[in-house]
Amino acid sequence: MAGTIREFRIGELSKRTGVNIETIRYYEKIGVMPNPPRTPAGYRGYREIHLNRLRFIRRCRQLGFSMNEIHALLTLVDANRYSCSEVQALTLRHAEMVSNKIRDLKQLENGLRGIASQCTGEQVPDCPIIDTLLEPGK
Amino acid sequence: MAGTIREFRIGELSKRTGVNIETIRYYEKIGVMPNPPRTPAGYRGYREIHLNRLRFIRRCRQLGFSMNEIHALLTLVDANRYSCSEVQALTLRHAEMVSNKIRDLKQLENGLRGIASQCTGEQVPDCPIIDTLLEPGK
DNA sequence: ATAAAGCCTGTAGCTACTACAGGGTCAAGT
DNA sequence: ACTTGACCCTGTAGTAGCTACAGGCTTTAT
Numbered sequence: 001m002a003g004t005i006r007e008f009r010i011g012e013l014s015k016r017t018g019v020n021i022e023t024i025r026y027y028e029k030i031g032v033m034p035n036p037p038r039t040p041a042g043y044r045g046y047r048e049i050h051l052n053r054l055r056f057i058r059r060c061r062q063l064g065f066s067m068n069e070i071h072a073l074l075t076l077v078d079a080n081r082y083s084c085s086e087v088q089a090l091t092l093r094h095a096e097m098v099s100n101k102i103r104d105l106k107q108l109e110n111g112l113r114g115i116a117s118q119c120t121g122e123q124v125p126d127c128p129i130i131d132t133l134l135e136p137g138k
Numbered sequence: 139m140a141g142t143i144r145e146f147r148i149g150e151l152s153k154r155t156g157v158n159i160e161t162i163r164y165y166e167k168i169g170v171m172p173n174p175p176r177t178p179a180g181y182r183g184y185r186e187i188h189l190n191r192l193r194f195i196r197r198c199r200q201l202g203f204s205m206n207e208i209h210a211l212l213t214l215v216d217a218n219r220y221s222c223s224e225v226q227a228l229t230l231r232h233a234e235m236v237s238n239k240i241r242d243l244k245q246l247e248n249g250l251r252g253i254a255s256q257c258t259g260e261q262v263p264d265c266p267i268i269d270t271l272l273e274p275g276k
Numbered sequence: 277a278t279a280a281a282g283c284c285t286g287t288a289g290c291t292a293c294t295a296c297a298g299g300g301t302c303a304a305g306t
Numbered sequence: 307a308c309t310t311g312a313c314c315c316t317g318t319a320g321t322a323g324c325t326a327c328a329g330g331c332t333t334t335a336t
Contacts, residue, residue, distance in 0.1 A: 063250055112230075204322080278335100281333085281334080284332090286329100296318085301314070305308100
């Protein structure tokens with residue numbers, strides 16, 4: 001019983017991870033997922049190890065890591081010579097980028113609400129938003 | 139003197155707006171910038187009107203509007219039958235999207251800092267971040 | 277006269293996928 | 307045995323919003 005390793009197809013991998021089939025094949029092409037063994041008919045045969053790896057990737061994506069960053073993480077993991085501090089550094093660097101983006105978006109939102117608040121909201125063809133956007137000056 | 143309309147080339151338009159040359163031609167191709175008149179040699183000839191329009195577009199982009207949204211705004215402006223309330227609605231709709239994005243990114247940042255805080259930061263090859271990412275469960 | 281700077285078109289590349297087209301394979305039902 | 311439908315395969319093209327050439331013409335300055 002122990003030792004019985006069940007293989008499954010890409011469709012099952014897709015359903016169990018929530019990553020869609022084309023995306024899995026794409027991950028294989030760009031090298032973040034390994035080339036799995038094939039059946040005689042050419043079907044990909046996956047195992048638990050692939051499931052874990054794909055979940056790892058999916059979680060990283062949900063955390064907003066780029067494929068490059070994920071690649072870096074996986075390289076560390078694959079080499080089995082990653083150190084906690086390296087991974088932490090990568091993570092915090094990414095968190096910095098995220099908080100910068102938040103800051104930018106907040107400014108942007110303020111800008112938008114600011115110009116929108118100047119509108120009367122009436123049905124007149126003369127709008128402070130448009131006027132603002134058309135103003136000269138770089 | 140008044141009435142002397144100076145034409146200028148794409149390079150000058152680019153410098154005065156901060157939008158680069160290829161992007162200007164791209165905007166022309168997708169129809170947000172008009173086809174300008176050409177010199178006999180085929181050079182594009184721009185005037186103040188183009189400058190204003192391009193600045194409008196650039197500002198919209200800085201405010202995070204998609205090209206589709208900009209297209210919609212410009213169509214309203216071009217038809218000269220826009221109403222302030224339409225423009226305001228479009229702007230507020232966009233502001234909503236921005237604040238949603240901010241909310242998502244904040245969650246994301248919390249997630250990242252949360253897992254990073256579990257690290258010792260030491261040079262050991264065993265990392266709670268990696269462990270977390272490798273955990274089973276969809 | 278020539279060299280440099282500027283312009284032209286058109287195509288390919290970037291991210292991270294998604295959506296086909298056109299085909300092969302497999303298991304179940306008749 | 308045969309057919310149907312679900313599944314899988316490869317490869318290409320599309321998405322957004324640009325950017326970066328390649329290869330060639332024009333204009334300007336020396």
